[in-house]
Amino acid sequence: MDNNAFLFQAMVYLAASVIMVPLAKRLALGSVLGYLLAGILIGPAVLKFIGGEGESLMHSAEFGVVMMLFLIGLELEPAVLWRLRKAILGMGGLQVLITSVIISGIAFYAGLPWQSSLAIGMALALSSTALVLQTLAEKGIDKTTAGRSAFAVLLFQDIAVIPMLAFFPLLAITGLANPEAASHSAGGWIESQSAWMRTLIITGAVALIIVGGRYLVPPIFRLVASTQLREMFTATALLLVVGIAVLMSSVGLSPALGTFLSGVVLANSEYKHELESDIEPFKGLLLGLFFIAVGASINFELILEHPLLIFGLVLALMFVKAVVLLIIGKAFELRIDQNIIFSSSLSQVGEFAFVLLSFSLTEGIVARSNVEILMAVVAISMSLTPIAFFLNEKIVLPFVDKRLSNNVKEQREADTVEEKNPVIIAGFGHFGNIIGRFLRAHGIKATILDIDSNRVDFLRKMGFKVYYGDASRYDILLAAGAAEAKMVIIAMDDAEKRLQMIETIKKHFPDLQMLVRSSTREDTYDQMNAGILHIYRETIDTSLRMGVDALKILGHRAYSAQRAARTFFRYDEQKLKDLSKVRNNEKEYINQAREYIEELEAIIQADNQALHLRKDLGWDEDSLIADEKVKKDE
Amino acid sequence: MAKVLILFAHPAMEKSRIHKRLVEHIPKSTDVRFHDLYERYPDFDIDVPYEQHLLLKHDVIIFQHPFYWYSSPAIIKQWLDLVLEHGWAYGTGGRALAGKKFMNAISTGGSKNSYTAVGRNKFSLSTYLLPFQQTAYLCDVEYLPPFVIHGTHRLSEADMDLHALQYEQMLLALGADRISKPEIESCVYMNDLVPIPQAIQS
Numbered sequence: 001m002d003n004n005a006f007l008f009q010a011m012v013y014l015a016a017s018v019i020m021v022p023l024a025k026r027l028a029l030g031s032v033l034g035y036l037l038a039g040i041l042i043g044p045a046v047l048k049f050i051g052g053e054g055e056s057l058m059h060s061a062e063f064g065v066v067m068m069l070f071l072i073g074l075e076l077e078p079a080v081l082w083r084l085r086k087a088i089l090g091m092g093g094l095q096v097l098i099t100s101v102i103i104s105g106i107a108f109y110a111g112l113p114w115q116s117s118l119a120i121g122m123a124l125a126l127s128s129t130a131l132v133l134q135t136l137a138e139k140g141i142d143k144t145t146a147g148r149s150a151f152a153v154l155l156f157q158d159i160a161v162i163p164m165l166a167f168f169p170l171l172a173i174t175g176l177a178n179p180e181a182a183s184h185s186a187g188g189w190i191e192s193q194s195a196w197m198r199t200l201i202i203t204g205a206v207a208l209i210i211v212g213g214r215y216l217v218p219p220i221f222r223l224v225a226s227t228q229l230r231e232m233f234t235a236t237a238l239l240l241v242v243g244i245a246v247l248m249s250s251v252g253l254s255p256a257l258g259t260f261l262s263g264v265v266l267a268n269s270e271y272k273h274e275l276e277s278d279i280e281p282f283k284g285l286l287l288g289l290f291f292i293a294v295g296a297s298i299n300f301e302l303i304l305e306h307p308l309l310i311f312g313l314v315l316a317l318m319f320v321k322a323v324v325l326l327i328i329g330k331a332f333e334l335r336i337d338q339n340i341i342f343s344s345s346l347s348q349v350g351e352f353a354f355v356l357l358s359f360s361l362t363e364g365i366v367a368r369s370n371v372e373i374l375m376a377v378v379a380i381s382m383s384l385t386p387i388a389f390f391l392n393e394k395i396v397l398p399f400v401d402k403r404l405s406n407n408v409k410e411q412r413e414a415d416t417v418e419e420k421n422p423v424i425i426a427g428f429g430h431f432g433n434i435i436g437r438f439l440r441a442h443g444i445k446a447t448i449l450d451i452d453s454n455r456v457d458f459l460r461k462m463g464f465k466v467y468y469g470d471a472s473r474y475d476i477l478l479a480a481g482a483a484e485a486k487m488v489i490i491a492m493d494d495a496e497k498r499l500q501m502i503e504t505i506k507k508h509f510p511d512l513q514m515l516v517r518s519s520t521r522e523d524t525y526d527q528m529n530a531g532i533l534h535i536y537r538e539t540i541d542t543s544l545r546m547g548v549d550a551l552k553i554l555g556h557r558a559y560s561a562q563r564a565a566r567t568f569f570r571y572d573e574q575k576l577k578d579l580s581k582v583r584n585n586e587k588e589y590i591n592q593a594r595e596y597i598e599e600l601e602a603i604i605q606a607d608n609q610a611l612h613l614r615k616d617l618g619w620d621e622d623s624l625i626a627d628e629k630v631k632k633d634e
Numbered sequence: 635m636a637k638v639l640i641l642f643a644h645p646a647m648e649k650s651r652i653h654k655r656l657v658e659h660i661p662k663s664t665d666v667r668f669h670d671l672y673e674r675y676p677d678f679d680i681d682v683p684y685e686q687h688l689l690l691k692h693d694v695i696i697f698q699h700p701f702y703w704y705s706s707p708a709i710i711k712q713w714l715d716l717v718l719e720h721g722w723a724y725g726t727g728g729r730a731l732a733g734k735k736f737m738n739a740i741s742t743g744g745s746k747n748s749y750t751a752v753g754r755n756k757f758s759l760s761t762y763l764l765p766f767q768q769t770a771y772l773c774d775v776e777y778l779p780p781f782v783i784h785g786t787h788r789l790s791e792a793d794m795d796l797h798a799l800q801y802e803q804m805l806l807a808l809g810a811d812r813i814s815k816p817e818i819e820s821c822v823y824m825n826d827l828v829p830i831p832q833a834i835q836s
Contacts, residue, residue: 566679618682618716627726 012049016042017288032131033386035288036379039295050296057293063245064286065355067279068130069256070241072158073263074272084152091149091328092156095346099125099324103317112370115171119360120374122164124317128350128382129154130287135389136345145334145454146341153325153346161352165254168356171365198252205251209244209258213265221271237278256355287351294354298379299372306373313377314384322347335453335468337400344388344396348381421445424485426471426501427492428455428464431517431538435489436464447480451492472500474508487513495523502530525580544569563616636811638666639692640739643699643707645672652741652786653700655794659802665809667692671709678712685717686730694735694778694808697766700786701742704755704762714769723773736770737778737824738763739801745785746835760822781824784835793834803828 016038024034042049050057104121108114132150136142142151217240224236244262245255266272303310325343334342357374360366366374423446425436432448439446448464449471450456459466469476471492482488488505490498498516505512515534518524527535544565551561617623640660644653647670660668669688675681689695699706717723722730740759748755749762759782760767770777781804783789783797804824807813813827821827825835 563679566677570679570681616682616716617719620720623720624725627720630726 009050012042013038013289013292017292021288031288032128032291033383035291036295036383039292040298041295042292043296043298045298045300057289057296062290062355062358063255064283064288064290065351066245066255066259067241067283067286069158069162070259070263071276071279071283072129072155073260073265074267074276075263084148084155087149087152087332088156091332092153092160094328094331095153095325096122096125096157096160098328099321102320102324106320112366116360116366116370119168119171119356119365120370122167123353123356123360124349124374124378125321126157126161126350126352126356127154127321127346128348128385129158130351131348131382131385132345132350135386139389139393141341144338144341144452146338146345149329149332149334149338149342150345157350157352159260161356162254162257162260164356165256165359168359168363168365171360172363201251202253205247205253205258206261208247209262210265213262217262217266218269218271221269221274225271225274233274234278237275238282240275241279290351290354294351294375294379298376302372303376303380310373310376310380313373314380317349317377318347318381318384318388321349333454333457335457337397338453340392340396340400344392345385347388348385349378350382353378421447421465421481422486423447424449424471424477424480424482424488426488426490427451427517428459428466429491429493431493432489432491435491440464446489447485449476449480470497472497472504474504477501477504477509482509482512485512487515490514490516492517495519495526498523499526499530502527502532506531521576524576528577528580540569540572635665636693636735636809637691638694638696638805638809639688640666640668640696640698641671641710641713642668643671643697643710643713645707645709647672650700652783652789652794652797653698655798656698656739656741656801659798661802661806661809663809666805671713672707675709678709680709680713680716682716682719685713686719686722689717689731689734692734694737695775696737696739696781696805698739699741701740701759701762705765706738718769718773729774732774733776735776735778736766737780738766739781741783741786743785743787749784778818779821779824789834796830796834800825800828800830 017035020038020041021031021034024037025031041047044050100118100121102121103124104114104117107117107120112120132154133142136147136150141147221233221236224232240262241259244258248255248258266275322343325346326339329339329342354375357366357371357378361368361371423439423444425432425439425446426449428436428448428450429452432450436446436448445465448459448466449469450459450466451468451470453468456466456468467476467480469479471477471480471490477488482505488509490501492498492501495518498518502514502516505514513534514532515536516527516532518527518535518537519539521537524535524537547568548558548561548565551564552558556564642653642657644650647653657668660666667688671680697706697710699710705711718731719728721728742749742759744753744755747753749757749759751757759780763780767777769775781801789797804827807827817827829835
C-alpha cells in the first residue's frame with residue numbers, strides 16, 4: 001500500500017465516522033451503531049471504498065479490544081471487585097453459564113458438531129460492554145440497580161473472555177483448520193518446542209508480566225515522567241501494551257489476557273490515571289475502527305439470501321438471552337421495572353463475539369459459512385439494542401409503572417387510616433436522604449416517594465414509609481397523602497420531572513407547600529417562573545462553605561469569612577431574582593450554551609458591585625478615628 | 635400617636651412560658667410592630683440597612699427579652715453593635731434616632747428584693763441596665779424605665795396572664811401617647827403605671 005493510498009483509506013474511515021457517529025448520537029442511537037453504519041456505508045454493500053480487506057482490518061482493529069481489556073484491568077481494584085462480588089460472580093456467572101449451555105444446546109440440536117456448538121454458545125452468551133455501558137450512561141440510568149447489575153454481568157463476561165480465548169484452541173476440529181490464519185495467530189516457533197518447554201515459556205511470560213508490572217514498570221514510568229515530555233509518556237504506555245501483546249502472541253497466548261493481567265497489576269499504581277487517559281483515545285479510535293470493520297464485513301448478500309433464517313436467529317437469540325437474564329434478575333430480587341431494563345439492555349451479542357467467532361474461524365472450530373451468518377446475526381442484534389431501549393422506555397416501562405402504581409394505591413388504601421404524614425419527600429437519593437434523615441432525627445414523619453424500586457424495598461425494610469412511583473403523577477401523589485400533607489420536598493435529580501411535579505401540585509394540591517431542589521440557574525429561573533418561593537440551589541451553600549474555608553486558609557478570621565459568605569449569599573439570591581426578571585423579557589436566545597455564557601457574563605459584571613458589598617460598619621473604627629482627628633484639629 | 639417597635643430576643647422561645655404569653659398579648663395593630671430577631675436572623679446575620687429602615691419608621695423601640703447574666707441574650711448585643719453605626723446613630727452627623735425612645739421589657743427569675751443592696755443580686759435592675767441607658771443617651775434617645783417581670787419561676791398561670799394583660803395595656807398606652815413625662819419620671823418600672831396586685835409584682 002503506497003503512502004497516498006494509505007492516507008486515502010485513513011480519510012475514508014475518519015470521514016465516515018465523523019459523519020455517521022454524531023448523526024447516530026443525535027438520533028439517540030449511540031456511537032457504536034454510528035460506527036457500524038459508517039462501516040456499512042463505506043463497505044462493499046454501499047460505497048465500496050473497502051472491499052475484502054474488511055476482515056484483515058478487523059484483525060488489526062482487534063487491538064482496540066486488547067486495549068479495552070487493559071483499561072478494564074486498570075479499573076479492577078480489589079476493593080471494587082469485592083464490593084460487587086455477589087453480583088459479578090452470581091449474576092454474571094449464572095448468565096454466562098446458563099446462556100452458553102442453552103445456546104450450545106440449540107446449536108448442537110441444529111446439527112453442528114459439539115465443538116462448534118460450544119464455541120458458538122460461549123461467543124453468543126456475551127453482551128456488548130461498549131454498547132451497553134455507553135447507552136446506560138447516556139440515558140442516565142447507569143447508577144440505578146439495573147445499571148449496576150448490568151455492569152457486574154458485563155464485567156464477568158469481559159473477564160470470562162480470557163479463559164474462553166485460552167480454551168478455544170482445545171476445541172479445534174482438524175478438518176476445519178485454516179492453515180495460514182492459524183499460523184498467523186499463534187507464534188510459529190513455539191509450536192516447535194516440546195510440551196514441557198512450552199509450559200515453562202508460557203508460565204515465564206505470565207510471571208514476567210506480573211513481576212515486571214509490579215517492580216519494573218513503575219520505575220520506568222517514573223523515569224519517563226521525569227523527562228516532562230508528555231508524548232514520551234504516551235509512547236511508553238503504548239509500548240507497554242503493544243509489547244505485552246507481542247510477548248503474549250509469540251508464546252501463543254491471547255494478547256487480551258496479557259494486557260488485562262498487566263492492567264490489574266497496575267490498578268493500584270500511582271500511574272493508573274495517567275495510563276488510562278493516555279490509552280483511552282487509542283482504545284476509542286481502534287474500537288471505532290473495529291466497529292467500522294464489523295459493519296463493512298457484514299455480508300448483505302448473505303442476509304438477502306437467508307433473510308428469514310438470519311432475522312429469526314436474531315430474534316430467537318435476543319429472546320433467549322433476555323429470558324435468562326429476566327430469571328436471574330428475579331432470583332437476585334430486582335424489581336420488575338429494573339429487571340426489564342437490566343435484561344433487555346444485555347440481550348444483544350457483544351463485540352467479543354466477533355473476536356471469538358473470528359478466532360474460532362482461524363482456529364478451525366466453526367465453519368466459515370456459519371461464522372458469516374453468525375457475524376451478521378451479532379451485528380444486527382447490536383443494531384437492534386438502541387431500538388430495544390427505545391421501545392422499553394416508551395411502551396414497556398410506562399405500562400409496568402402503571403401496574404406498580406396501581407399496587408401502590410391498593411397498599412395505600414390499606415393504611416390510610418393509621419397515619420397521615422405532614423411531609424412528603426420526593427426523591428431519596430443523595431440529596432433527599434439527608435433531608436429525610438434530618439427530619440426523622442427530629443421525630444417528623446415523612447412519606448417518601450422514589451423511582452428506584454430497589455431503594456424503595458431497602459428503605460421499607462429500614463422502617464421508612466416509602467412508595468415506589470413517579471412523584472410527578474397525580475394519582476401517586478394522592479396515594480402518598482398529598483391532600484392531607486403540609487408540605488412536599490421535591491428532591492429528585494431530574495429537573496424536568498421536578499417541573500412536572502410542580503405543575504401537578506399547583507393544579508391539584510394548591511395548598512401544599514413546596515420546597516424544591518434546583519440544580520442549575522436555568523432550573524432556578526424555571527422554578528421562579530412556576531411561582532416557587534422556596535428554591536434550594538444544590539451547590540451554592542457548599543461552594544460558599546468551601547470559599548469560607550479558602551478565605552480562612554488564606555489567613556482571614558473565621559467569623560469575618562463566614563459573614564462575608566452570608567452577605568455574598570444574600571447578594572447572589574437577589575441577583576438571581578433580578579436576572580430572572582430580565583430574562584423573561586428577552587426570550588430570543590440562540591442556544592443554551594450561548595445563553596449560559598451571556599448569563600455568566602451578566603453575573604460576573606454584576607459581581608463588580610459585590611466588591612462594594614456592605615461591610616459591617618458597626619465594627620469598623622475608620623469613621624471613629626476620622627471623627628477624633630476632626631475634634632483634635634478643632 | 636407613637637409607633638412601637640418590639641425587638642424580641644429569645645433563643646429558645648418554644649421553652650418560654652412568660653414571653654409566649656406576652657407576645658400573644660401584643661396588640662394587633664399597625665402601630666405596633668413585633669420583630670423576632672432570633673427567628674429572622676438564626677445565624678446572627680443581621681441585615682443592617684433593613685434594621686435601620688425599621689428604626690426610622692418607629693418612635694418607641696422596646697427590647698423584649700429574658701434577663702440573662704444581668705444583660706440581654708447575645709443577639710441584642712450583636713444588633714446594637716451592628717445597627718447603631720457611628721455617623722448614623724451617634725457621632726458626627728449621627729442623629730438618625732434623636733428624639734426616639736428606648737425601653738427594655740424583661741423577665742427575670744430573681745425577685746424584686748433580690749435586686750437590692752441587701753439581696754443576692756446586690757444592685758438594682760436599673761443599674762444593670764445602665765449600658766442600655768447610656769447607649770440611648772449617646773444616640774440622643776430617651777431611655778424609659780424598664781418593664782420587668784420578676785420571679786418568673788414562681789408565677790402561676792393566672793399571675794402570668796395578669797402580667798401579659800399589664801404588658802398589653804402598657805403597649806396600648808405607649809402607642810396612644812397616653813403616658814406623660816411626669817408619670818415616667820415618677821416610676822421605677824413601667825409596670826407601676828399599670829398596677830396589678832402587689833403579691834404578683836414582686
